[in-house]
Amino acid sequence: MPRVVVDVVLKPEISDPQGQAVLQALGRLGHDGVRGVRQGKHFVLDVEGTPDAAELRQIAETLLANPVIEDVELHLPEG
Amino acid sequence: MPRVVVDVVLKPEISDPQGQAVLQALGRLGHDGVRGVRQGKHFVLDVEGTPDAAELRQIAETLLANPVIEDVELHLPEG
C-alpha cells in the first residue's frame, strides 16, 4: 500500500521547549557540534489506491497539525 | 548550517494509541482511503561543520529514540 509521510513541525517563531531540552542534554553529553534542535511529529499513513494529494494536504493541515502553531510537510510516494 | 533529520518511529509490534486515534478520526471524517496511521517523532538538528555520521547515529539511537520500543531513520544532508 502506498505510504505517505507527513512531518509536522512547529512554526519557526513558536518556542520549542522540547527541542531546547534535547539540545541542552546533547551539550551536557559532549555533543557540542549540534547547535539547534527542533522537535516535531512524524506520521506515516498507509493509503489505499492512488493517494489524492489535495485530500492528503487537507488532512495534514487540518487534522494532523494544529495550524495555529504548526506547519506541515507532505511527502507523497514518488511516481 | 547543515541540517540533519532524525525520524523516530515505534517498532511495529508496539501499539500506537495516538496513531489509532488519528485513524479513527479520519474514518469519522470520511477519509476512508487511509488504512493505517503510525505517529512518531521528527527531529531537525542544526549541526556545525561536517556532520559526523557515526556520532549522529549514536545520538539518534541512544538519546533520541528508546531502542526498546523505537526505531530511527537518520537523514544526513546530501553531498
Next chain:
Amino acid sequence: MSTVDTVERAAGTPDDEQPWAELGLKSDEYLRIRDILGRRPTTAELAMYSVMWSEHCSYKSSKVHLRRFGDLPRSEALLVGIGENAGVVDVGDGYAVTFKVESHNHPSYVEPYQGAATGVGGIVRDILTMGARPVAVMDSLRFGRADAPDTARVLPGVVAGVGGYGNCLGLPNIGGEVLFDDCYAGNPLVNALCVGVMRHEDVRLAKAEGVGNKVVLFGARTGGDGIGGVSVLASETFEAEGPAKRPSVQVGDPFTEKLLIEACLEIFAQDLVTGIQDLGGAGLSCATSELASAGTGGMHVDLDRVPLRDSTLTPAEILMSESQERMCAIVEPGKVEAFLAVCRRWDVLATVIGEVTDGDRLTVDWHGERIVDVPPRTVAHEGPVYDRPMARPADLDDLQADDPVALPRPGTPEELAAHWLAVVASPDGADKTWVTEQYDRYVRGNTVAAQPDDAGVVRIDEETHRGIALALDGNGRHARLDPYTGAQLNLAEAYRNVAVSGARPLAVTNCLNFGSPEEPEVMWQFAEAVRGLADACRDLGLPVTGGNVSLYNQTGDVPINPTPVIGVLGVHDDVRTRVRTGWRGAGETVLLLGATRAELGGSAWAGVVHGHLGGRPPAVDLAAERALAELLAALAREGLVSSAHDLADGGLAQALAESALRHGTGARLALPDGLDAFTALFSESTARAVVTTTDPEGVRASAEWAGVPVTELGTTGGDVLAVEGVADLPLAELRAAWTATLPALFGTPEATVGSVPAGTVPTS
C-alpha cells in the same frame, strides 16, 4: 544597518505620522502622551504607552469602580492589600498566604491547550513574585452549550492545558468549576487561581530601590510571543527584508517555570533581591515601568542585552513581547554573583540588563542609542481613567418579571424523580471526574480535600496542623438577573463552601468577567457587581485582597452573562478537624441547616427542565450566612458532625444526590413539613447546608444557640436514596445518570482513542 527611532530623532521630527489608532489609542490619549513627553513618542515609547494604557493593563474603565474595594475597612489579617501582584493575609503562627485569580479567556478560545496552560503559568508567577511558595491551583471554567461542536474543541484542550501545566509544575489542583451556557460560546472563561504560602517576614514587593542596584532579567528567552497586534510597528526598522512572522499564541513551558520557582525560592531564602516582578501582559514594558514607578528613583535598561529567541525582533517588539516564564529582579551589586550562581544551578538563564538610577526617568537604550526616556509613573500608574456611561439593561424589567412560578411544575412523584435526575445529570450538575482526573490533586502531600469537596483544603504546617481552605464560585445566571445580588450570592456561596469544611473565612479575591465596557448596559452590570461585592464584604468583615478584570467578553455584540467569579480563603487552626462532604457511615442523622423559601429565579431546575432564565435570584441574607458559618466552625471544632455539604445550584436535590454518591451510602429521608416537595427539593435559598451526625441533640443545641434553623430529614444507610412521597432512587441508577453525562459528550477515556483529533493532542 538598521535605523531605530530614537528620542533625538523623535524630537527632530514632530510631524511624523504614528499608528496610534491601530495600536488602540484614542486621539486624546495620543495627545496626552505627546504632552507628557513634550514631543512625539518614539516608536518604542508609543508601543509601551499603548500596551500599558490598554484596558487589560490600565484598568481604565474599571478603576473608578474598583476603588470600592480599597475603601473597605482595614482588616487586621491583611498584610498587603490591592495594588501589588497579589494580596497577602496573615493566617496565624507567623504564616502568610497570598492568593489571586486571573482570567485567560480569549487566548483559551484561540488555542485552548496553550491558552489555558499559559493562564496557569501567569497566575503562578504572580504568587511567586510575592515571595511565596505556590502550593495549589484552582480553575473556574465556562463553556458554551455542552453539546455544541465548538465546546468539543475547546473544553478538552482547556482541561488538558490546565492539567498539563499545573501537573508539570507540581501544584495540586484543589478545586474549581465547570459550567456550560450558550452565552459562553465563542467566549469561554478560563479563570485560574493560585495560592502560595510564606512566613510573614518573607513578603516581597515589586519595587526598584537603591541607586546602582542591578536589573536582572531571568527565565526564558524573549521571542515574538503575543505581539501580533503591534505588527503595525514593523516599519520601525528600515531594513530591506520584511520582519519575520510573529506568533499569535504563546506557548507555555512549565518545566522552565518549575525551575524558575525553585530558583526564586532559593534566591529569596538567601535574601538576594530587593524587588521582584513577574513578566506577564505587556512584558518588559510593564515590569520595568511598574518596578521603577513603585520605587523611588529611575531605571536604565540596555535592551540589546535581553537574550532573544528570535534575532529579528525590533526594540519595540522586545519591550512588548509576552514570552512566558520570565521574571525581573532588582539586585544589589554585591549580590549579583550569588544571584547568577543560583540561576546556573537551576539551569535558568539570567542576565543583567540595567540598573536603578537616581532621577525619575525610565530610559532604555538600543545599541547605545536612547529609544525610551519617560517618567515611569505616567506609563504604569497614571494612565487614562474613564467613568464610562452606564445604563440599566433595557430588558431587565421584563426578565425579572418573567418569574419561574409560571413554569409548569412536576406534579406526581414520578415527575419529581424525573426532574431530580435531570438536574443531577445535566452538564452543570453531573459528575466532573472526566475533568478532575486529568489534574494531579496529590502532589506535595498536603491536600486534605480537593474535588469534589466543597472547598479545597491544604495543610500548610505538618507540625502545627495549620491549614487553609479555598473555594471559587461564579454563578452568571443569577448575576444576569441582578448583578448586585448575583455578585453577593457568589461571595456567599464561596464563603459557605469554605465554612462547611469547618474553616473560618478570612479574605476574598475575584475575577470579574464581563462584556464590553463601551456598552453602557455592560458597564452598569459591572458597577453593580462591584458595588454588591463590596457591600457584602463589608457586612461579612472580609477584605478584598486583589483580583482581575476581564472585559470585552462577547461574541459579536452579545455580551456574556456578567460573571463575577469570587474566591474565598479560610483558615483551619487544626486541619485535622476539617469536615468532609459525603455520607460514610450508616445510622447517622441527616439534618438540614437553614431556612428554605420558594426561590427558583435563575435556578438549575428552571434552566435544565425549561431552558428558562428569569425572575429574581434568591435573596441574600448575610447575617444568616454568618450565623451558619460560625455554627459550622463550632461543629467542626467540637467534632459534632461527620459530614457537611452546602446547598447551592440544584438545591437540596443536588446536595442529597452528591452526599449519597460520594461514598455510596444512601439514606431514608422525609422532606421538611410545611413545604411542597417541589420547593423543598429545587429551591435555591441561600445559607443552607446538610450535615450528618451521631449526636443530633448536640447539633440542635449548638444551632439554637447560633440562631440557625434545623430540620431533621432522616437517617443514612443502605444503597438507596429514599425520599418519602418522591422516590426510592437506587444509588446505582443515580450514579449511572450522574457519571454518564460528560463521558457521553467528550468520550470515555477508553473510547477517547479515536475522538481526539491529533492536532489537538499535545505531544507532551
Next chain:
Amino acid sequence: MRIGVITFPGSLDDVDATRAVRLAGAEPVALWHAEHDLKGVDAVVLPGGFSYGDYLRAGAIAARAPLVQDVVDRARQGMPVLGICNGFQVLCESGLLPGALTRNAHLHFRNRDQALRIERADTAWTTSYAAGQRIVVPVKNGEGRYVAADADLDRLEGEGRVAVRYVEGNPNGSSRDIAGVTSADGRVVGLMPHPEHAVEDLTGPSTDGLGFFTSVLEAVVGA
C-alpha cells in the same frame, strides 16, 4: 538507616517521598542529580514528577544524569532502588529495569485512587506486604502505559518479575495490567502508582503505601 531521594530538575514528588521515608522511620537524605555523590546512603528513591518536563520521552534526559550512573553501578551491587512514576521511567530508560513507559492508551493524564495487587512480597521494597495483598494508592500519569515486546513480557512473567499489578481496572492500558516490575535480584523496583501519596490518613486515600518504605528497612538491615 539513610535513604536518599534524588531531585532532578522537574522532580515534584521528592517532598512526598522524603516525608514517606521519614514516616517509615528512616533518615531521608536529599541527593542532587548533577553531583557524583550518593552521600553514603543505604538505598535510593527516584521520585515522581516531570524531570526535564518529560520532554523527548519521560525520564529519558534524567536517565543520563551523572548521579544516575552511580545509582546504576551501586544497584548492580545490590543497593535497593525504588523508582516511582517518573522515577520508574528513569530506571527503564537507564536500563536498570526492562520495558518502557509510553503515552496512556486513552491519551489523557489520569489521577485516581487505584487498587493494586502485590505480586511479589519478597523484593527489597515489598516485604511489609503479603503476596496477593490488595492495596489502594493514587495513580497519576500521562505516560504510564507499560510496554515491551510480547516475548519479553512472557519472559518477565516467567521469571516472576511483575511486582505489582493493577486490579479492578487498568488506568492507562499497561500490558498485562503491569503496574510495577522488579530487577532479577529483587533489589530494584519501579512502579507507576504513588505509594508515597498514601502514607497519612489526612492526605491519602489510605495508608497502604507506607509498606514500601518500611520494607526497605528490613532489606538493608538483612543485607
